[in-house]
Amino acid sequence: MRSPARQGMAVRRSFGDDALSYLTERLDVKRLRDTLTAVVRQAKRNKAFDGDRWIGLALDGTGAGGCQEKKCRWCRPIRNKKKEIVGYGHKLVMVSVVGKELTLPLDMELYGPGDSEYSGGQRLLRRSVKSLGPRFVDHVVVDGGFATAPFVHAAGDLGLKVVARLKANLPELYEAAQRRFAGRPPDQTFRYGSDRVEIWDADDFDPWDKLRWQTVRVFYYRQHKPDGKTVEAYWFTDYSRKQAGSRAVFEMAKSRWQIENEGFNDAKNRYGFEHICHHHPNSMLINWLITALTLTLERLYRIRHLHRGKHPVLEPMELLRLLRLSLLEPADTS
Numbered sequence: 001m002r003s004p005a006r007q008g009m010a011v012r013r014s015f016g017d018d019a020l021s022y023l024t025e026r027l028d029v030k031r032l033r034d035t036l037t038a039v040v041r042q043a044k045r046n047k048a049f050d051g052d053r054w055i056g057l058a059l060d061g062t063g064a065g066g067c068q069e070k071k072c073r074w075c076r077p078i079r080n081k082k083k084e085i086v087g088y089g090h091k092l093v094m095v096s097v098v099g100k101e102l103t104l105p106l107d108m109e110l111y112g113p114g115d116s117e118y119s120g121g122q123r124l125l126r127r128s129v130k131s132l133g134p135r136f137v138d139h140v141v142v143d144g145g146f147a148t149a150p151f152v153h154a155a156g157d158l159g160l161k162v163v164a165r166l167k168a169n170l171p172e173l174y175e176a177a178q179r180r181f182a183g184r185p186p187d188q189t190f191r192y193g194s195d196r197v198e199i200w201d202a203d204d205f206d207p208w209d210k211l212r213w214q215t216v217r218v219f220y221y222r223q224h225k226p227d228g229k230t231v232e233a234y235w236f237t238d239y240s241r242k243q244a245g246s247r248a249v250f251e252m253a254k255s256r257w258q259i260e261n262e263g264f265n266d267a268k269n270r271y272g273f274e275h276i277c278h279h280h281p282n283s284m285l286i287n288w289l290i291t292a293l294t295l296t297l298e299r300l301y302r303i304r305h306l307h308r309g310k311h312p313v314l315e316p317m318e319l320l321r322l323l324r325l326s327l328l329e330p331a332d333t334s
């Protein structure tokens, strides 16, 4: 907006924050979503996920654009433990396509007051499966907040298997699994990078009353790090042991952390994801989706050596000129 490179690039007219707000309010979110889908589909066609037996969708929620006062109707109050309002912020759910090595952010859904991560997540899941097409992904990986019968059934109706974190919000199943695996040696032990993993895995648990599955498969892992730290978690899935062994479902569960580390953390630390320029739902989505597109393209270049476009090969001198233009120091006007 204010870059002195503008002049060098023959963009003479300057413009301010208002113009950018006006523009982002009116840009078409669907076009950007379609672009992201097209990039991810092309990546799969070009074998970016080759070597991955399964491809999943990982869903996760986060907050961005914190502020002291409510600035738009999408600002949700942030409360402390005493339920007092301590500020405002925006909430969104992101979905990424995850393989073993590659995590490609695909889409986001904003949810305002009166709405929830859970409903936003379901809308996002339906839209993602519809846009990617049938059989593009095999399963969806989610945290405990989505581990409910309606969500699991919605995923099943879309043709997806579910790999979900099991926590105390499903008390019967959670306690049954803890009782079963306690004091019993692990079913399998394997190395995962420099870590040692013990895994317990059984597929004959009773479903909780609202779940329409015949039985539930629960697995529990204890991951020992070289520094002595241990990470452990319970998960459930409707993959049979024949379809996916203990190690395979463990790796699917781990991909849930990819969206946090390679999705939000990367986006927030390196791409200014948390800063909101303009409190308008369309503007925010445009900003976030552009970030998602950037992350996806950057990863395809870095990890999968995406082929260059059809533009002519530039001479080194020409590349240097472009680089200089983009790095121009601001003129000293003091």
Ligand SMILES: [Zn+2]
Pocket: 070, 071, 072, 073, 074, 075, 090, 279, 280
């Ligand atoms: Zn707002």
